[in-house]
Amino acid sequence: MSNPNDHExxxxxxxxxAAASGWIGSALEYYDFFIYAxxxxxxxxxIFFPSGNPRxxxxxxLATYGVGYVARPxxxxxxxxxxxxxxxxxxxxxxxxxxxxxxxxxxxxPTYAQVGLLAPALLVVLRLIQGFxxxxxxxGASSMILEHAPFGRRGxxxxxxxQGVQAGQILAAAVFLPLAHFMPEEAFLSWGxxxxxxxxxxxxxxxxxxxREVDETPAxxxxxxxxxxxxxxxxxxxxxxxxxxxxxxxAALMNVIPVVATVFGAxxxxxxxxxxxxxxxxxxxxxxxxxxxxxxxxxxxxxxxDKVGRKPPIVIGALGAGLLSFGYLYAISIHNVPLAIVxxxxxxxxxxQGYNAVFPSFYPELFPTRTRCSAMAISQNIxxxxxxxxxxxxxxxxxxxxxxxxxxxGALTFGITIISALAVLSARETYRVHLNDLGNADAVPVxxxxxxxxxxxxxxxxxxxxxxx
Numbered sequence: 001m002s003n004p005n006d007h008e009x010x011x012x013x014x015x016x017x018a019a020a021s022g023w024i025g026s027a028l029e030y031y032d033f034f035i036y037a038x039x040x041x042x043x044x045x046x047i048f049f050p051s052g053n054p055r056x057x058x059x060x061x062l063a064t065y066g067v068g069y070v071a072r073p074x075x076x077x078x079x080x081x082x083x084x085x086x087x088x089x090x091x092x093x094x095x096x097x098x099x100x101x102x103x104x105x106x107x108x109x110p111t112y113a114q115v116g117l118l119a120p121a122l123l124v125v126l127r128l129i130q131g132f133x134x135x136x137x138x139x140g141a142s143s144m145i146l147e148h149a150p151f152g153r154r155g156x157x158x159x160x161x162x163q164g165v166q167a168g169q170i171l172a173a174a175v176f177l178p179l180a181h182f183m184p185e186e187a188f189l190s191w192g193x194x195x196x197x198x199x200x201x202x203x204x205x206x207x208x209x210x211x212r213e214v215d216e217t218p219a220x221x222x223x224x225x226x227x228x229x230x231x232x233x234x235x236x237x238x239x240x241x242x243x244x245x246x247x248x249x250x251a252a253l254m255n256v257i258p259v260v261a262t263v264f265g266a267x268x269x270x271x272x273x274x275x276x277x278x279x280x281x282x283x284x285x286x287x288x289x290x291x292x293x294x295x296x297x298x299x300x301x302x303x304x305x306d307k308v309g310r311k312p313p314i315v316i317g318a319l320g321a322g323l324l325s326f327g328y329l330y331a332i333s334i335h336n337v338p339l340a341i342v343x344x345x346x347x348x349x350x351x352x353q354g355y356n357a358v359f360p361s362f363y364p365e366l367f368p369t370r371t372r373c374s375a376m377a378i379s380q381n382i383x384x385x386x387x388x389x390x391x392x393x394x395x396x397x398x399x400x401x402x403x404x405x406x407x408x409x410g411a412l413t414f415g416i417t418i419i420s421a422l423a424v425l426s427a428r429e430t431y432r433v434h435l436n437d438l439g440n441a442d443a444v445p446v447x448x449x450x451x452x453x454x455x456x457x458x459x460x461x462x463x464x465x466x467x468x469x
Contacts, residue, residue: 007434008151009369011218018148019160021092021214022141026164027171028203029096029137032103033068033130034172035196037263040065042180043193047111048120060120062391065263067124069381069388071131076377077234079136083373084233087216087224088144091136091373096211098133100204102126107197138165139377142360147217147369151434151446152306158361159302166294166356169262173288175199219369219435230370237367237375241439244366245379250423251314251363252383254355256390256416257321260409261328261348262287264391268332268405286344293349294356301357309429310362315421317354321347322417329406355420365430368439387416 044064045057083091106126112119141161149157175196183192216224223229230236237245265286305313324347331339359380367375394412398405429445430438437443 007436009218009222009435011221013148013218014215015148015157017214018145019157021211022145022161023164024210025092025207026141026161027168028207029099030165030168031171032099032200032203033134034169037065038172038176039193047189048123049112059392059395064123064127068127068131069385071128072135072381072385075132075135076381080374080377081234083140084371085229087220088140089216091140092211095133095136096207099130100200102129103197103200107194135381136377139373142364143372144217146361146364147219155305155361156303159298159357161360162356163295163298166291170288170291223369233371233374237371241367241375245375247423247427248363248379249383251420252380253387253416254318254420255384255387256413257352259387259390260325260413264394286341289341290344290348293345294353297350297353298357301353305358309431310358311424311429313354313358314424317351318417318421320351322414324351325413326406326410329410333406365438
């Protein structure tokens with residue numbers, strides 16, 4: 001009989017502290033990332049690009065949003081390597097500092113009216129740094145939480161890293177809401193939009209204080225102590241895990257849903273060129289309410305994945321959210337704010353979380369400890385990079401004045417979610433595999449406890465005890 005210690009890493013497990021660090025760190029770092037996304041839809045077309053052609057300004061602004069994702073695969077290679085050779089804790093601190101300082105710099109940039117084309121050029125450079133930095137966040141945080149979590153509870157604990165991401169998006173919109181509502185538009189476009197970016201100084205200080213308190217994971221510590229950390233984890237990942245990496249690339253295309261909800265949807269709803277005319281502060285409430293609901297739903301779905309497996313919630317979430325995108329875009333097209341809010345709550349706040357809550361445990365579970373950060377970071381960021389270029393494509397194929405925008409964009413979105421669902425269906429189930437056995441295609445899952453049989457046996461034993469007495 002094998003020793004159970006061979007299947008789970010030994011050492012000090014800080015499940016709750018790691019989950020709290022992942023939650024808060026992700027919230028702070030993605031606050032930075034999402035304030036840029038919000039500004040790219042609502043502010044940047046007017047202040048960083050020529051105002052003569054509104055369509056070109058929208059496309060250019062959304063393209064700078066996508067540029068951040070172009071840098072993500074590069075960041076994934078570098079930061080994934082760092083996480084697998086230096087440790088999960090170190091890479092998370094590096095990500096946080098890079099993201100914080102580049103975001104502060106965006107808030108200090110001159111506008112197009114002041115320096116011409118230098119303004120969008122500097123914006124692109126800083127967005128590249130942001131994309132590079134965020135590439136290691138989810139892979140590093142998910143790996144850290146997963147490797148601290150107890151067997152049978154990995155899905156629940158790992159979901160907190162994505163709950164933090166949603167909280168960061170709520171915070172980003174919440175900072176913009178009072179500014180957009182109470183400030184005169186001229187003042188908001190002149191200097192008010194800079195405030196959320198400059199507040200990132202708090203991100204750096206708070207994030208450092210929180211993350212320095214978490215120990216390195218027992219799993220990485222065992223590998224490091226045995227001098228087994230690979231010198232070239234990226235090569236090892238591509239050699240041994242390329243099939244699962246390809247699956248993650250395709251599954252990560254599910255990022256099309258937040259792209260539709262918070263980037264293209266915002267431009268479609270509020271930019272005068274589209275003629276919809278939602279007020280900026282009203283539209284900002286739509287993703288905020290969806291994310292508030294998501295924060296509640298995520299740990300519930302994460303816990304469910306520990307009972308029914310990782311694949312069912314992801315597949316149902318992918319296909320359901322893809323279908324609901326039709327209704328969400330239709331609600332915007334008919335100027336129906338209450339219906340747009342309801343569809344956002346269903347698509348983004350509930351159904352999409354079947355994927356969003358589970359991938360932080362499912363993706364790293366596909367790979368062994370030696371290459372977990374590299375394999376997940378590279379494959380996930382390639383997938384999200386592809387989807388982040390979609391807003392500019394959506395505007396190109398469905399420009400202002402085009403007919404059937406909800407049908408066109410909805411069909412593209414649903415088709416992409418089908419690809420994601422098929423990729424997940426082709427993968428093996430991982431939720432009952434011990435941590436040290438993850439990444440091994442031949443690993444034998446631990447059977448689920450037969451609670452009904454255990455209950456029946458307990459009742460029978462009690463009956464026998466009473467009879468003997």
